[in-house]
Amino acid sequence: MFKRLPGDEARNLVTTTPDTAVVFRPAVIQTPAILTLIIFAWRLLAGLIRLLWRHPVAMLATLTPVVLTLLYGWQTALLLTAPAPAGLAAWALTHWTSFVRLIGWRLLAWWRLVWVYRRHWQPVMIVSGLGRHLWGRDYLPRLGKVTCTPWADLVAVRMLKGQSVKDWADRLDHLAQGFGSASCRVALSRGGRLTLTFPRHDPLAERIPALPVPDSPTAGPVEIGKQEDGRPWLLKVHGTHVLVAGATGAGKGSIIWSAIRGLLPAVRAGLVEIWALDPKLMELSYGRALFGDRYAATPEDCADLLDQAVSVMQKRAARFAGIQRSHTPTVDDPFVLVVVDEVAFLTAYQSDRELRRRISAALATLTTQGRAVGVGVLAALQDPRKEVMNIRNLFPDKIALRLDESEQVDMVLGDGARDRGALADHISPVPGLGAGVGYVRLEASPDPIRVRATYVSDTDIRAMADAFAAGEDV
Template sequence: MFKRLPGDEARNLVSTTPDTAVVFRPAVVTTPAILTIVILVWRILAGLVRTIWRHPIATAIPAILGAVCYVYGWPPAVSLIGIVVLGLVSWAFIDRAAFTRWVGYRLLAWWRLIWIYRRHWQPVMIVSGLGRHLRGRDYLPRLGKVTCTSWADQVTVRMLKGQAVKDWADRTDHLAQGFGAQSCRVALSQAGRLTLTFPRNDPLSDPLPALPVPEEPTVGPVEIGRCEDGRPWRLKVHGTHVLVAGATGAGKGSIIWSVIRAMLPAARAGLVELWALDPKLMELSYGRDLFGPRYAATPEECADLLDEAVCVMQKRAARFAGLQRSHTPTVDDPFVLVVVDEVAFLTAYQSDRQLRQRISAALATLTTQGRAVGVGVLAALQDPRKEVLNIRNLFPDKIALRLDESEQVDMVLGDGARDRGALADHISPVPELGAGVGYIRLDASPDPIRVRAAYVSDTDIRAMADTFTGGEDR
């Protein structure tokens, strides 16, 4: 019992027992030893099966050597190792490409999986925010298979439950720096799984010379350069419309002239007509003889030529109605490719308002109705803003060369293109390194592809004009 104190003495009392929080201790359940042993054995067996499934060759080699050593002794095992090493070295000298594809890249992938990705996986995931540390436990995305190509590492990842592709696309810079790469690209391979691409080198750093003129006429996808993975870059121009956007000196002329160069045999055979609009009087004027009367320079001439293309399109549509839904190039109905250099000068910077509206209406008509009847548009511009070209969404295939701002990448290639790895604003302004380099996003795929167009010099253009006569008036 407390003794009553006189006056205010009670407030001077200090308790010697501090307040303590109530602690609830969970009940400890003793796990039987046999259950612990069964779980441990199961994990060991599961890990062994998984290792054999993922790395069959790496596990078969020590198993075979161990069996030979156990049955015949160590001299035959050492001899077998020497024979295998000698065979691999001979294979590498005889057929280096095949050896690299079947052995070299697999060994490199195994080494980079162990030394680069698995070694740094946990800290990179936690620091970048893609992993979670909750109640003393790390919840990490699962690292899958690593595949090496001649220029990049492709890493398969299983995302955490509840994660989205955008969570990874927003952290490409973190991933690239964390694993020592210059950049990182994210692509959804299947539900819950991603493929991360980490380039090791740049196969497009050297300019490409002009490609040879095709021997056979074709209007199909034409080869105009090379993709980052080493495959030829074939651009579809028949049955679609193509928009090329890039800053000054980005290499728009390389794409335009490479397309024209690839279609010259078809033009000479009468299967293609090349129509050129050159309001700057600079790019297309070098090969003016290739276009003949289908060449326009002044805004008035450009408007007249576009109106003529609309008339051709409408006449074909009237003839094709009810008979065919797609166009097959013939001498009577050739494929018409309308090439427009610096289309923004005609649609936005033209001082004559009526002429500007006339040109915009003709381009809109061609891009909405021309594909089915064999009239395509290949347009190039520097500024991809909507107020400059309000019909840019009518071009199914778009190419982004070097751009000045990161926001312009999504303007050209669509929302999320830059997050997926289309770093068009990071392309080098040095002509030898970045001219003709760009990203293409096809209508059927959301993932951008890095490409480089071949450079067609003034000498090549004049030689083409002297050799071919594809611009005759038919």
């Protein structure tokens, strides 16, 4: 047992354990007052320099009136500084867009940095476990620059030595609640540095109507919606395969029909062929006229159509061997997009074992060999489990709409996607609010992107089909 003695008696602390010669005499060093003052002054000076370096405009705007008042009096200071705010106000009233882009977002970023993030940084870091309090000193990740966009705050952070991205990904909810945001996402910017994204509002809250059919034919990326940052969502279908997973009513049909709508001019020009497999007889049957004889509904017809796609792929591969390694859509060799509405019905729930084997083998062949010769697969399903869809890893690009369980997010988008902010299980199930909202993980990027597809109504689909069958512009 040890005695706990207050004050200077700590230097005389000794063990009370019998039969021991060990004596504990902690060294007590008295710090000179002058040294304490020098350290305090140095920290104050370094803080002022850092403040001037990080916020030169804000400091200049604050200090200029003070300096002018001290040198020339408040009348002269008011006369010299009044034109600046008046000019800024006139600029904001006459051309708000440029004012916000050049001044407004910077002012908001400075305010959010001072009032929200720097003010609460220490308690949030300590309580969430991302900071450490050792020997009377706080060791905190370093807060960097804050950048404001129209919808979110981007916060640069320098991690503590020894921390990993997963340490932050496991505490996203702590960070979101600590800084008053609905959610938080983390992305590794470079070694030891992160970018935290805190949305201020949801730009994808409202339903997006169907986009006009493009004027020019293209098999390249087609616009099917909007990203969270306001940019168009371009879905790549040529040269890849896309898997869409989502619960009932999550909006899988929005993605399928938006992609078909964007490809219609290329279909009319003969550069693209859409082969449709519709085992539920519900989704793709609305636009059956768009597919011609490349439409299958029964399991037997679906298996035959997939076998035809494999045959086309193999014949092209034989012709392209030693001549070209990539495909460019032409009238003779159009891009073939195989659209499967509910792929799990064909690969897992099909009672006929032979048909199930044929369909699974054809899909595996297309997804492993098809994209180099211009044959792509766009498949949709509700249940992403491995036993339901055992070839999901053969789809380079994946889209997760609303899912029922948190574990399903990583099943669709890959390990760690939910930790990086892909909260597909939190998307609203209310009809109209969350339909078409999802997260995309592309082959070239591990970071999920939040998106929303346009809503193509039954009326839009029938109008497309009727105009296409009549040879008219949609």
